[in-house]
Amino acid sequence: MKRSRRQFLKVASLSVAGLGAQLAAGGMTKAAAAVKPSYKEDALALKAKRWAMVIDTREFTSKEDFDACINACNTAHNIPHIPGKTEIKWIWKDAYEHTFTDTTNKYQSKEIEDREYFMLCNHCENPPCVRVCPTQATYKLESGIVAMDYHRCIGCRFCMAGCPFGARSFNFTDPRPYIKEVNPKFPTRMIGVVEKCNFCVERLDAGKLPACVEAAQGKIHFGDLSDPESEVRKLLEENFTLRRKPSLGTEPGVFYII
Amino acid sequence: MLEKVLKGSPKYYMWLAFLGGLIGVGAITYLFQLKYGLSLTGMSRNVTWGFYIAQFTYLVGIAASAVMLVLPAYFHGYKQFKKIIIFGEFMAIGAVIMCMLFIVVDMGMPQRMLNVMLHPTFNSVMFYDMMVLIGYLCLNAIIGWKTLECERFQVVPPQWVKYLIYTSVIWAFSIHTVTAFLSQGLPGRHYWLTAVLAARFLASAFCAGPALLLLLLMIVKRIAKFEIGKEAIKTLTIIITYAMCLNVFLFLCEVFTSFYSNIPGHMHPLHYLFAGTEQGLPWVTYWMWIGAVMAIGSLVLLIPTSLRENMKILPWALGMLVLATWIDKGLGLIIGGFAPSPFETWASYAPTVPELLISLGIFAVGAFVVSILWKIAIDVKKEAGTL
Amino acid sequence: MYNSKYVISGLVIFLAVFSYPFWGNLASKDYTGPKLSLPTDQKQCIEPVEFMRSQHMTLLNQWRDSALREGKRVYVASNGATWDASLQKTCMSCHTNKAEFCDTCHLENAVEPYCWTCHVPPKGNE
Numbered sequence: 220m221k222r223s224r225r226q227f228l229k230v231a232s233l234s235v236a237g238l239g240a241q242l243a244a245g246g247m248t249k250a251a252a253a254v255k256p257s258y259k260e261d262a263l264a265l266k267a268k269r270w271a272m273v274i275d276t277r278e279f280t281s282k283e284d285f286d287a288c289i290n291a292c293n294t295a296h297n298i299p300h301i302p303g304k305t306e307i308k309w310i311w312k313d314a315y316e317h318t319f320t321d322t323t324n325k326y327q328s329k330e331i332e333d334r335e336y337f338m339l340c341n342h343c344e345n346p347p348c349v350r351v352c353p354t355q356a357t358y359k360l361e362s363g364i365v366a367m368d369y370h371r372c373i374g375c376r377f378c379m380a381g382c383p384f385g386a387r388s389f390n391f392t393d394p395r396p397y398i399k400e401v402n403p404k405f406p407t408r409m410i411g412v413v414e415k416c417n418f419c420v421e422r423l424d425a426g427k428l429p430a431c432v433e434a435a436q437g438k439i440h441f442g443d444l445s446d447p448e449s450e451v452r453k454l455l456e457e458n459f460t461l462r463r464k465p466s467l468g469t470e471p472g473v474f475y476i477i
Numbered sequence: 478m479l480e481k482v483l484k485g486s487p488k489y490y491m492w493l494a495f496l497g498g499l500i501g502v503g504a505i506t507y508l509f510q511l512k513y514g515l516s517l518t519g520m521s522r523n524v525t526w527g528f529y530i531a532q533f534t535y536l537v538g539i540a541a542s543a544v545m546l547v548l549p550a551y552f553h554g555y556k557q558f559k560k561i562i563i564f565g566e567f568m569a570i571g572a573v574i575m576c577m578l579f580i581v582v583d584m585g586m587p588q589r590m591l592n593v594m595l596h597p598t599f600n601s602v603m604f605y606d607m608m609v610l611i612g613y614l615c616l617n618a619i620i621g622w623k624t625l626e627c628e629r630f631q632v633v634p635p636q637w638v639k640y641l642i643y644t645s646v647i648w649a650f651s652i653h654t655v656t657a658f659l660s661q662g663l664p665g666r667h668y669w670l671t672a673v674l675a676a677r678f679l680a681s682a683f684c685a686g687p688a689l690l691l692l693l694l695m696i697v698k699r700i701a702k703f704e705i706g707k708e709a710i711k712t713l714t715i716i717i718t719y720a721m722c723l724n725v726f727l728f729l730c731e732v733f734t735s736f737y738s739n740i741p742g743h744m745h746p747l748h749y750l751f752a753g754t755e756q757g758l759p760w761v762t763y764w765m766w767i768g769a770v771m772a773i774g775s776l777v778l779l780i781p782t783s784l785r786e787n788m789k790i791l792p793w794a795l796g797m798l799v800l801a802t803w804i805d806k807g808l809g810l811i812i813g814g815f816a817p818s819p820f821e822t823w824a825s826y827a828p829t830v831p832e833l834l835i836s837l838g839i840f841a842v843g844a845f846v847v848s849i850l851w852k853i854a855i856d857v858k859k860e861a862g863t864l
Numbered sequence: 865m866y867n868s869k870y871v872i873s874g875l876v877i878f879l880a881v882f883s884y885p886f887w888g889n890l891a892s893k894d895y896t897g898p899k900l901s902l903p904t905d906q907k908q909c910i911e912p913v914e915f916m917r918s919q920h921m922t923l924l925n926q927w928r929d930s931a932l933r934e935g936k937r938v939y940v941a942s943n944g945a946t947w948d949a950s951l952q953k954t955c956m957s958c959h960t961n962k963a964e965f966c967d968t969c970h971l972e973n974a975v976e977p978y979c980w981t982c983h984v985p986p987k988g989n990e
Contacts, residue, residue, distance in 0.1 A: 256926065258936035258949065297984075304521035304824075317820040321742075347664055353603035354592040360935065368932050369982065373592050374515075374585015377603055379525040383665025385819035389525060389585065391516040401984050403952060409981040410514040411585030424937050467664040 263426030267443035269344075269363040270418055271472040272429075273451045273460065274337055278438040285312045285335065291434035295419070297407040299397030307388040309416040310339040310431055318475075319461055331477060337439075339431075340365060340386040340416035341463060341471030348378035348387065357413075363444075363472060364418045372412040379413060383467050387415045444472065478626065481856040482849050488700075489852065496845045503838010506831050507582060515585060517831040523824035524815040528832050529583040531807040532839070533576050535685075537656040538678060538806065540572035540613060542686020544649035545716055551642050557709040560863065563628075563854045565690055566621040569649075571847035573614040578839045602658045609652045616645040621850075629857045653678050660814060668746035668813040671734075677727040678806065684720035685802035687713050688795040693847075695792060701855045703864045711786065718779040721798055725772055728805070745821075746813040754823050761812050768804030771797040898972045901964035910941045910954070921977070924951060951983050960986045 279285055292298065292310045299307050316323050318336040346365045348357050356371035357378055379387045393410045401407060405421070408414050419429035427433070432441045442451035451474075454460075460474040510517050520527045543565035549555035550562055581587050598604050620641050627634040657675035660666065691713055694705050735743040750765045752758075778784050778794035785791065808828075818824040828836075858864035865871065909916045911923070927949040931937045939949040948954045959965045962985040970977060 256923070256942070257940045258926075258930040258934070259938045259940060259946075260936050261938055264935070304523070305516060306522060313820060317822065320819075320821040350600050351602065351663070353598050353601040353607075354589075354596045355598050356592075358933065360933075362935070366932065368928070370928060371589070371592055371596065372586060373589045374587075375580075375583070375603065376525040376585070377601070377659075379522075380660070380666065380814070381663045383663075383819055385523065388522055390514070391518075391520070392514045395981075403984045403986065406952065406982040406984060409978070413585075420935070421937075424931075424935050464665065469664065 261425055265423045265426055265428070267362050268445035269443060269472070270342065270423070271363075271442065271444035271451050271474065272339075272418075272432070273440040273442075273454045273474045273476060275438050275440070275454075275458075275476045276334055276336055277476060279335065279337070284435075284438065285337070287434045287436075288337070288431040288439070291430040292416075294400075294402055295405060295422070295430040296417075297394075297398050297402050297405055299394035299407075300399070301392070301394070301397045305389070305391040307390065307394065307414065309388075309414075310337055312337055319463060321464055321466060322461055336475060337431075338384070338386070338463075339473060340418070341384055341469065341473045342416075342418055343472065344470035345468060347381040347383065347469060351377045351381040353377065360420065362420075362423075364420050364423075365415075366417055366420055367413070367415065369406075369408055369412050369414065374411040374413065376413060383464055383469065384471070387413050389413050478622075478629065478853050478857055481853045484856075485852060489848075492848065493845065496841045496848070499841035500838050500845065503835050503841065506834040506838065510582070510831060510835060511587075515583075517829060519827050519829045519832060521824065521826070523818040523822075524812070524826040526583070526811050526815065527826055528808065528811075528828040528836055529579045531811045532836055533579040533583070534656055534660075534678075534810060535803055535807045536572045536576045536579070536843075537610070537653055538682030538802075539686045539689060540569040540576065541649040541653040541679070541682045542690070543569040543617065544646050545683050545687045545713070545720075546690075547642060547649075548646050549712070549716075551639070552646065555712070557706055557712060560706060560858075561690075561694065561709060563621055563625055563858075564694060564851060565687075566617045567850035567854060568686075568690055568693070568847055569617045570614060570621065570850060571843040573610055573617070574846055575839050575843035576610060577614075578842060579836070582835055582839065602655060602662065606652075606655050606659060609648065609655050613645070613648050613652050616641060616648055620645060625854055625857055628861050628863055631861060650679065653682050660810070665819060666814045667742045667817070668810070671731060673727050673730060677724065677731075680720050680724035680727055681802045681806050684717045684724055685799055685806075687717050687720075688798045691717070692792060692795050692799065697851060697855070701859075703855070703859070710791075714779065714785050714791065717795070717798065718776075718785065721772070721776060721779065721802075724802065725776065742817070745817040749816045749823060750809060750813050756823075759816075759823075759825055760827060761808070761816075764804055765809055768801045768809060771801035772805070775801060898968045900968055901961050903958040903960070906958050909958075910939070910945065910947050912942075924979075927951070951979065956986050962986070 289310055289312070293300075296309060298309055301307055312335045315332050315334060315336060318338055342363060342365045344363065346357075346359060349359050349365060352358075353375065354371050354373055356368050356373070358366060358368070360366050374389070376389055379389060390408055390410050390412055394408055395401075398407060419427075419431075422429060428441055432439045440451050440454055442449040444451060446452065454476065455474060458476045460476050462471045462474055465471070518527055518529075543562075546558045546562045546565040550558040581590065584590065593604060593607055620638060623638050624634050627638075654675045657678040660669035661671060661674040663669060691705075691710065698705055732747060735747055749759070750761060751769075753762045775794050775798035778790055779798070785794070812826055815826065816824055855864065911919075916923075927939060930939075931949045937949050939947045939954075941947060956962070962980070
């Protein structure tokens with residue numbers, strides 16, 4: 220009796236599992252065999268092999284200069300204003316010693332030390348956040364942009380531990396109540412996911428430059444780093460620039476003219 | 478064998494009910510966390526892992542430590558351990574379950590957990606961590622259950638169990654190595670970016686795990702009235718002592734590398750943990766010093782043979798050792814990794830009450846699982862006359 | 865078999881409860897789908913109604929992956945018309961009433977997609 224009951228349970232559970240698997244597989248193939256759709260890029264889309272940003276820090280002198288860019292980004296991407304240590308930020312400003320932590324010299328130019336600097340995601344060539352993400356919710360596009368799929372993020376925050384630039388924010392709480400006016404052209408995020416600057420990939424795909432670049436009115440330059448004729452390459456040749464933490468080998472795509 | 482769970486003394490049931498209560502408190506608190514998010518915890522933009530991941534890290538070590546009984550018994554034919562191996566394996570099951578729960582409660586979107594399997598990502602250490610944890614859980618469950626069943630019917634375990642046991646030995650080392658790799662491969666986290674982190678993890682696990690096991694066995698043997706075996710305790714405490722020496726040695730290697738090289742980034746975490754900041758001492762400084770004192774204290778009580786073999790002193794030494802390793806590899810490691818922020822500012826962290834209640838609930842789950850499994854093992858062994 | 869009295873009567877009760885949806889439906893009226901408020905200025909959706917009804921979620925998943933991962937944000941429908949692969953910018957520009965379009969059907973079918981915790985429905989529809 221005992222043996223046979225045990226065997227019966229074994230056979231029964233296996234059959235149920237098999238049946239379930241078959242049903243699930245059937246459902247999936249049915250869903251896939253739908254209208255054959257096709258997708259294409261927007262004809263206006265701006266393209267590059269390696270997008271990069273050059274910020275002319277000499278030009279940012281007043282609070283308004285910074286605020287114009289920050290506000291443009293916040294509005295474009297529905298970034299909530301959450302006060303305190305759980306804040307969300309895509310682009311923000313900070314002091315020299317916090318921005319260029321391993322390039323701080325003693326007795327350097329007061330003017331440079333007193334300046335403030337933008338910080339944002341560096342869209343690294345070897346992004347540690349992409350390397351560590353267990354679900355490919357963070358991934359690198361062919362254009363060099365490090366993008367995120369908020370639908371897939373499980374909120375493990377491994378990417379935040381991995382990012383040496385502190386470019387990522389986590390939605391510790393529901394962000395909606397902290398957005399004054401929701402921009403209907405872009406989604407918000409939800410509680411429990413990580414977010415960061417996306418180099419305005421949605422604007423580039425529609426033929427527009429990033430929101431902060433547009434708002435900076437020539438103080439931030441954006442272009443293809445792989446193209447020797449591009450404006451950003453010319454600027455890099457002609458000016459002395461810094462990048463944040465270059466010794467880590469992530470190859471940041473944001474350059475600062477000092 | 479499952480029927481053993483259902484037949485116990487009133488005390489046994491009261492213990493389970495007590496744990497059930499704690500689990501309930503944890504579960505209710507977790508419902509609040511699901512609603513209000515991780516804002517209920519002390520974590521922030523700059524300290525993105527906290528108490529949960531600290532417990533996860535520590536408990537993977539506890540799980541892996543079963544190998545310190547399995548290895549001598551099966552690789553070297555050391556018979557004295559055979560009696561207590563099952564307790565190590567069953568404790569490992571409880572520990573792995575706690576690990577998994579700590580990962581789940583740490584997630585922002587736990588309902589999307591299966592994405593890790595739906596979109597397997599071979600460049601992410603987290604993927605491998607999930608694999609090795611599930612594998613280790615299965616290995617220990619199958620091995621433990623089968624060997625206990627064979628003991629009950631007084632037959633020799635089938636050959637395939639032996640191969641699984643050999644696999645589990647290597648697997649145990651791998652689970653804790655992979656856990657260390659979660660942290661030690663991240664650029665910009667100086668406290669973790671060190672090749673000896675995995676070695677440190679293993680050393681700390683191989684002293685803390687057996688120490689915890691021995692402590693628990695000492696309690697349980699009084700309740701269930703059985704003998705662990707003098708030889709077994711003697712050998713196990715020697716293993717614990719060596720592993721703890723190695724653990725402290727590896728930590729001192731870190732201290733030397735950081736301060737002799739004089740590289741600020743490498744000194745910052747240790748400085749923060751043990752000497753605080755310019756603004757004052759964070760709570761974690763007292764915490765770390767308690768750990769340091771406990772570590773030295775435990776070694777003082779464990780290294781001299783006369784003290785180590787004194788059964789009155791041993792529990793104290795083991796308790797201090799468990800506490801020291803828990804402080805060092807738990808919150809100490811997490812805070813040391815995050816406190817110097819990417820902007821070279823100090824980021825503070827302290828767990829909140831909801832965070833601690835949820836953790837308490839998870840510890841209660843672990844205790845519940847281990848209690849039930851040990852109950853089965855003890856009853857079966859008593860019946861078979863092998864305890 | 866021992867306790868056959870209890871086992872068999874238990875099984876019968878279980879089967880009766882388990883099969884309730886089948887025999888319960890035999891007695892009730894025919895099912896009529898919920899009334900949706902459809903856009904007045906458009907005759908046709910981007911794909912045939914049947915397809916949209918059963919596959920809109922699959923389509924939206926494909927839109928998401930194509931737009932976010934491949935940068936292909938233009939959808940070429942089976943009739944050759946092109947659309948912006950965007951829930952907010954394309955779908956909601958016609959289906960401006962989320963409550964009377966999306967929610968009616970989702971409620972009836974007891975599905976709770978959480979699109980709207982992030983995506984923004986048109987104003988005046990809450």
